[in-house]
Amino acid sequence: MARTESNMISLGTLAPNFHLKDTNSNDFFTFSACKGEKGTLVFFICNHCPFVHHVLEEILLVANDYRVQGIGMVAISSNDVEQVPEDSPKLMTEFAFENSFDFPYLYDETQEVAKAFNAACTPDFLLYDSQDKLVYRGQLDDSRPGNGIPLSGSDLRGAIDGLLYNRSINPIQKPSIGCNIKWKK
Template sequence: MARTPSNMLALGTRAPHFELPDTVSNQILSLENLKGKNGTVVMFICNHCPFVVHVNKELVKIAKEYNSEGVSFIAISSNDVENYPQDAPDLMTEHAKENEYPFPYLYDESQEVAKAYDAACTPDFYLFDSDLMLTYRGQLDNSRPDNGIPVTGEDLRKAIQHTLKQTAINFTQKPSIGCNIKWKNKNV
């Protein structure tokens, strides 16, 4: 299992615009269509990564919990499906349905969105405030597939609470750890 950390995009960065196909609704959706009134979580995930599989249930739980508070969740897969066919859009659709994703699961075929966000791994989390300014980036929590720590979503939950209250995030933002994004061009 590869262990690639987040690149930790600079706090205060404005969320890069995107328009991507949603593998669930078959519609082209944009950040502007999907952003939440009080916050937006952009997650780079994929179907097969053991780090994502490890946290899927908690992602669904957190999204359901905070949707009612005006926080939207957006999942994006940017993996090279030619070399990793298990992440193909039709399988993303199945994966989203099987895991009961309450959020869109977008396909970044060009990988330009992942590059714009400086995403490095799956899962990689970005939390933006109501003005789409980055307040948090990094891990969901300290749990990993092989470390025996329960999945709680503690770090992302605390960050969302601070963002909702419009208070500074006063804890160390740790990089997420996961499988590297499967780039089409290895020189990225």
């Protein structure tokens, strides 16, 4: 299991737009369609990654806790399915159903969206404010597979709470660590 850190792009960066197919509904979504009134959380995940499996329960709790407070949520998978067949759109649909995703799970077949967001790993979290400016990029919390630290979502939750309650968000943010995105050759 490769340990790849997320790219710590500049805070204030505008969210790129996209037009991707949701593997749950077969509808197409844009960034604007996924936006929440108070902000938007974009996270890059995939079906097979042990880092994603480790944090998935907390991701679902974060989605349930904050979606009702005006935070839009969208998951994107950008892995090359020729290299990792278990990340195919059909299996994404099954993964989303089995885990009760209540947010779009989009397939980035060309990988252009991952490149536009400068995504590097799974999971990779990017939080945008209501003006689509990046206010947080980094880890969910300090928990990793096998390190014994319980999941809390503390880093991401702190950033979302800061956004919701007009508190300052600490600009010193730790990168997420996970499996590298499997880029097409």
